[in-house]
Amino acid sequence: MSSKRYPEEFKIAAVKQVTDSGHSAPDVAQRLGVSQPTLYEWIKKYSLPEPERLEQQSQSGEIRRLKAELKRVTEEGDILKKGRSVLCQRVPVRYAFIESEEVRYPVRRLCRMMSVHPSGYYAWKANPASERDKEDQRLLGLIKQSWLESGGVYGYRKIAHDLRDLGESCGKHRVYRLMRQEGLRAQVGYGRRSHRYGKPAVVAINQLEQKFDVEAPNQxxxxxxxxxxxxxxxxxxxxxxxxxxxxxxxxxxxxxxxxxxxxxxxxxxxxxxxxxxxxxxxxxxxxxxxxxxxxxxxxxxxxxxxxxxxxxxxxxxxxxxxxxxxxxxxxxxxxxxxxxxxxxxxxxxxxxxxxxxxxxxxxxxxxxxxxxxxxxxxxxxx
The missing domain is CATH 3.30.420.10 (Ribonuclease H-like superfamily/Ribonuclease H)
Structure with a gap:
């Protein structure tokens, strides 16, 4: 059990059994199923006065944030240096660049720097079984790109016009179907939708049916x-x-x-x-x-x-x-x-x-x- 991960709430409560409730550390460790060194490590970390602990956590969190920010800025600078020549190219060219660099940088970061949608990239990269599916995936990449460039406000009619401007012979009903499958919707303003109160948002089927006796753990x-x-x-x-x-x-x-x-x-x-x-x-x-x-x-x-x-x-x-x-x-x-x-x-x-x-x-x-x-x-x- 020593290899298990425990949330912070569990660790703090375990420490208080030693510091506040008077239990010995070996007894607490045995009952909780954790090693004594692990428990002593928790005690060292969480038994500090609250202001000092919060300050320590705040400082370490700020350091982690600054390191992550530095890494992000450095990677974005490197991506721009390598991909400057493809930024003004067609979307498939940018997709090809992302594919060549995804082993070095996160895909989402590459997509953001190349001004394309990650879903459009993955749709381009996929290899569907049928030609119809392949064409749908290609169109879906263009649809998502158009939707992204509109700030997420375009519906299927306006996106169909964008596709026609790109030379695509695609009807609005096909665009509607593809957008519905992907959950892409137009911005609909600020009007309040009608609600039916008293019913849960999602209701699942009763899989248990009062069968409370199971044959093994984790069933x-x-x-x-x-x-x-x-x-x-x-x-x-x-x-x-x-x-x-x-x-x-x-x-x-x-x-x-x-x-x-x-x-x-x-x-x-x-x-x-x-x-x-x-x-x-x-x-x-x-x-x-x-x-x-x-x-x-x-x-x-x-x-x-x-x-x-x-x-x-x-x-x-x-x-x-x-x-x-x-x-x-x-x-x-x-x-x-x-x-x-x-x-x-x-x-x-x-x-x-x-x-x-x-x-x-x-x-x-x-x-x-x-x-x-x-x-x-x-x-x-x-």
């Missing part, structure tokens, strides 16, 4: 959100559980219930588990899970969206069961002065007790971590 995850009362205000907790062992593999806590809350929890799960195949991620139809950001994240990481039917609380019973345990065994026994205290205590429950120590009836009365360890030991012995 199905469930996720949900709950709230925790503090004197400072509400603290919202999002978790991701693996149905195989009921282990909490991802979590995030924030003062706001938004899409970033659930995305951070899922990102932690992806970092910790690094699944090799598709994983079902089941949720309710809340606005956080039906957002386009959530769906885009799932698609980018090979995860399969699954959603409960509206009004059916049983489809996400595993996550609800965990929240009941958390509140019964820890939260209702405490009165939190602020969100920081609640965050520290919830971390302690999840990572120091529930995952590595608490016996779970579903996991043959061993802890979720131990249950998975036994499973992998059986695989190795076969």
């Amino acid at each position: 199905a995850w469930v996720t949900d959100i709950t709230y925790i009362r503090t004197h400072e205000g509400w603290l919202y907790l999002a978790v991701v559980l693996d149905l195989f062992s009921r282990q909490v593999i991802g979590w995030s806590m924030r003062s706001r219930i938004d899409s970033e809350l659930v995305l951070k929890a899922l990102l932690m799960a992806v970092w910790r588990r690094n699944p090799s195949g598709p994983v079902i991620v089941h949720s309710d139809q809340g606005s956080q899970y039906s957002s386009h950001d959530w769906q885009a994240f799932l698609k980018a990481h090979g995860l399969v969206a699954s959603m409960s039917r509206r009004g059916n609380c049983y489809d996400n019973a595993v996550a609800e069961s965990f929240f009941q345990l958390l509140k019964r065994e820890r939260i209702r026994r405490k009165v939190y002065l602020d969100r920081e205290e609640a965050t520290r205590d919830v971390f302690n429950y999840i990572e120091m007790f529930y995952n590595p120590k608490r016996r779970h009836s579903h996991a043959n009365d061993v802890s979720p971590v131990e249950f998975e360890k036994q499973y992998f030991n059986r695989l190795q012995s076969v």
Whole structure:
């Protein structure tokens, strides 16, 4: 587990178990499954006073930004020196130059310096199977170039005129089809569109269908959100559980219930588990899970969206069961002065007790971590 990546939120909470809660560093390292040198490195980094730590992070961030800016300016200067003679050439000539230099410089930077769209370049570079597809890809490159040069405001009619001026015999309906396939649209002004409130933006099919017993880790995850009362205000907790062992593999806590809350929890799960195949991620139809950001994240990481039917609380019973345990065994026994205290205590429950120590009836009365360890030991012995 020492090679795993952990988000900063996890590291800070782990350090506070040593600095604020009185646990020994070896005990915290053992329960979290990280090496002691790694934990001591976190302590060294995050136990500084907040102003000093923020100043240190700010300075290092500024240095990184300046280095990146210097690298960008240097590369752009080199590109201009090499490509000055092709800047006024036709688009295909500029595409050929980009192809010759893409091993040295990022493609997007080359495209920006050559005043072409990256999608148009990749369309030019592709080799479709049929002549019709090849012609469509060539036209699409010209369409994107025209759309880019218009500042993203041209629709298919004006772009069709641009193509005719270039000598292309292409009808407006073909331009419309190609633009629709690529999601290119004209700028439509400032009028407000009509909305239908009360319905989620994206609804996924229920892939889980209450099949809560799976045969191996990383086949199905469930996720949900709950709230925790503090004197400072509400603290919202999002978790991701693996149905195989009921282990909490991802979590995030924030003062706001938004899409970033659930995305951070899922990102932690992806970092910790690094699944090799598709994983079902089941949720309710809340606005956080039906957002386009959530769906885009799932698609980018090979995860399969699954959603409960509206009004059916049983489809996400595993996550609800965990929240009941958390509140019964820890939260209702405490009165939190602020969100920081609640965050520290919830971390302690999840990572120091529930995952590595608490016996779970579903996991043959061993802890979720131990249950998975036994499973992998059986695989190795076969």
